[in-house]
Amino acid sequence: MKLFRVIEGKTNRFATDNDSSHISASQLDSALSSETKPEAVVTIGNFDGVHRGHQAILELLVAEAKQQHAKATVVTFEPYPQEFFMKEKAAPRLSRFSEKWELLQNCGVEQLCSLKFCRRLSQMSPDDFVDEILVKLLNTKHLIIGDDFRFGRDRQGDYHFLQKSGKEKGFTVTHTPTLCDNNRRISSTLIREALRSGDIAQAQRLLGHPYRLIGRVKHGDKRGRTIGFPTANVALNRRVCALSGVFAVQATTPDGKILKGVANIGTRPTFNGENKQLEAHWFDFDGDLYGQKLKIDIIAKIREEQKFAGMDALIQQIKKDCENARKFC
Incomplete structure (x- = not known):
């Protein structure tokens, strides 16, 4: 042992x-x-x-x-x-x-x-x-x-x-x-509270650096590309993730390229998903990231994860999420 x-x-x-x-x-x-x-x-x-x-x-x-x-x-x-x-x-x-x-x-x-x-x-x-x-x-x-x-x-x-x-x-x-x-002891517990409430700026101030998730891009069901929003599925490899929702994000690739986009961290309830994962759509990018390890910084929370009645409603919401995320990236 x-x-x-x-x-x-x-x-x-x-x-x-x-x-x-x-x-x-x-x-x-x-x-x-x-x-x-x-x-x-x-x-x-x-x-x-x-x-x-x-x-x-x-x-x-x-x-x-x-x-x-x-x-x-x-x-x-x-x-x-x-x-x-x-x-x-x-x-x-x-x-x-x-x-x-x-x-x-x-x-x-x-x-x-x-x-x-x-x-x-x-x-x-x-x-x-x-x-x-x-x-x-x-x-x-x-x-x-x-x-x-x-x-x-x-x-x-x-x-x-x-x-x-x-x-x-x-x-x-x-x-x-x-x-x-602000008269509160800086602790991991306080940072988790900030992340849970969606106050990413507060979490970053307490951390002294952006909150970062690191994971390797894996193959998914490739559903995003069929609706005009190709995504990178990133394995979180965590027992429990401190975050859930839709976020503006910025990623660094192994060769130093900076990607900006919007990411959903959750179970994808519209498609009855069960396992929590990070699924990101990168702005102005059309390349192959499979197998690459990305360092993903959480910039701002856009909204909570939610289940939509159908694909049309989901597509319209993704468009709004991209518009909102671009304001932070």
């Missing part, structure tokens, strides 16, 4: 443990034992969406890592603890793992340690987490955490515990204050 994954650039390194009852420090350490491990400046969290609050922590992380001549390192979890405990009731993610890693790299993060969140990890004591993850696995020199950070079994570990442990284990600890927007 994979217990962790440490990523540096495009390098993936795995450790395995077949014992389902516990995590062994020696086994965790064995995957990196043959290498000289550089010292690390570390922060810990889900970093879902890599929003402005995260960016403030990452700015400190990268600056401290440069000063200490250490690797700027983020420790995160797969699945998120909330997903492990709440299952299908967990909130939708803002970013998939690959999207998050790209955002972290854009902020200067050099190394990502993804811990497999399972029963064993949830029951790990704060002392063991420090010993096995921070000290033996990552060779932590300095740790930066948010002011509300908790970890270990029953969330027993906190800043004061880490300060005490750091003095004993040879690393220092600092905590960062909460970043607020």
